[in-house]
Amino acid sequence: MKFATLKINSKDGQLVLVSKDHSCFVEINDIASTLQFALDNWSTCQNLLETRYQKLNAGQLEATPFNPELCAAPLPRSWQWLDGSCFLNHGHLMQQAFHLDPIENAEIYPLVYQGAGDSFVGCQDNVVAASVDHGIDFEGEFGVITDNVPMGISADEALNKVRLVVMLNDISYRALGPREMKTGFGFVQAKGSTAFAPIAVTPDELGDDWNNGRVCLPLEVRRNGEWFGAPEGEKMHFGFHQLIAHIAKARALNAGTVIGSGTVSNTEPGKGQACISELRAKELIEHGAPHTDFLTIGEEITMQTINSDGISVFGDIKQTVTVENEHV
């Protein structure tokens, strides 16, 4: 199934079912008016939703043209948002460029920080930063939205707890991150509101492109229309199931927990990169100094994940950078 959430006068939006080809949607208020409700009541909603989805795709329902511009994030806010750093190439480049000590056992224990899930934004919402001096950067990522997860779950069991797969842009303020990382307490100031592609899909919609808890497709990023990178999701060192098991080691997770992969990153040079800081690190390593700037006001960032049928699986992210105030 494919879900989107329309912006309405409620922070949780209105959940709709989107057709397989993304051309149209139907309302499902009679089954589940929000994604959080659907996730909380999956066992009672699932069959009803599946039936509606089949009818929608068979052209048996009166449907409305789908317009991503009207979409909030599929889950506009989450009780828990955690973001990994599961493409180890990204960390290796950062360490090499900035002469940082490697993070111990990063290949054994997934790196993951707790983020703020109170204000996810839609695929065409502006990036609202406080200052261009904060080093505004994007991070193209895949993510999952979970079912209820019991404490101490195994990675194998956790694979069945992935309800939905998403694509997201983790806005990062690079001038604020290093100080926060050095404290050991993780990121607070260094992360903005995360943006989500409009369509959240059940894993079965990905077919073979969902394999071993990974989205095995390239995530293509453009900056002001120019190709910036298209690294492959299958190079994720940990699958999402392993990430879930790691997070749930000492606590249960509630349905609607959102977990990100970390910026998609490949070692192959031809793949480019899904964030500016990684390109800057490469420049620093190769030329002794970075020459690509972070984002400034008015710049546009787009992201999409195209499958072998030519479909933008999650719909596109297309955001413009704004700065709200400069009295910081």
Added chain:
Amino acid sequence: MKFATLKINSKDGQLVLVSKDHSCFVEINDIASTLQFALDNWSTCQNLLETRYQKLNAGQLEATPFNPELCAAPLPRSWQWLDGSCFLNHGHLMQQAFHLDPIENAEIYPLVYQGAGDSFVGCQDNVVAASVDHGIDFEGEFGVITDNVPMGISADEALNKVRLVVMLNDISYRALGPREMKTGFGFVQAKGSTAFAPIAVTPDELGDDWNNGRVCLPLEVRRNGEWFGAPEGEKMHFGFHQLIAHIAKARALNAGTVIGSGTVSNTEPGKGQACISELRAKELIEHGAPHTDFLTIGEEITMQTINSDGISVFGDIKQTVTVENEHV
């Protein structure tokens, strides 16, 4: 005003107004059935709530005896939970005991990590840990619940964004924390469900005990009935207003954001401590080895904040340690 939330068949519970002397409560479903609703609609609810509260205290309403055993956390879940470490003595002791490098500029920038706000628990709910091997510890803290906070707010302005003051027990797994801190990504596995004292109070209820964004009262902790410490809240290095301004530097906060002080900690030896790890650090420094164990199954931890009138301002926390499974 004094608020509590009763456990009902809804994760957000039922908000009630508690009398000034904590003897009884009245329902306020006609004004705000949950604390999140009240916070989201404070400007329209406030006068109605104040009037109801005055009548309750004047004995003009039919009220029900207040039983903290029936209470959830005042806000049973929050879209955003952040916890500081604003009593610098705690960090100094940890650094001395474990020969850690001091955290740079900790006296200028508040230490704060993003936590999981999806599953706060009530004052008499069990601590549910995954394993006694995780080093189960409590942390007695004060906290605040905010109004909507704009990005880039000043500390002075932030003082007016404190809607409610609370007391909490930040459950921490000391065997899991150091590895996570070393990654720089903050705590994920190392924190359990935070418990809250039953009563959240508006700052005016604290009178002079709320001063400069600090709760100027001792937070008394007992372990299995024995006095463990009663450190003073006024020794907080940063006030909550400064903590809010720090957190909101690059993003807005939504009403209902919960912010903790970090474990209350004083330098004076007679004050004891509000967590086990701090006592162990002192033992390590003085005797070369810690001799106080972390919590084990069946142990009871109580916390209260008594003012000069002899009132337990937030009601008491009284939790028993359990372990859910050992297959971790």
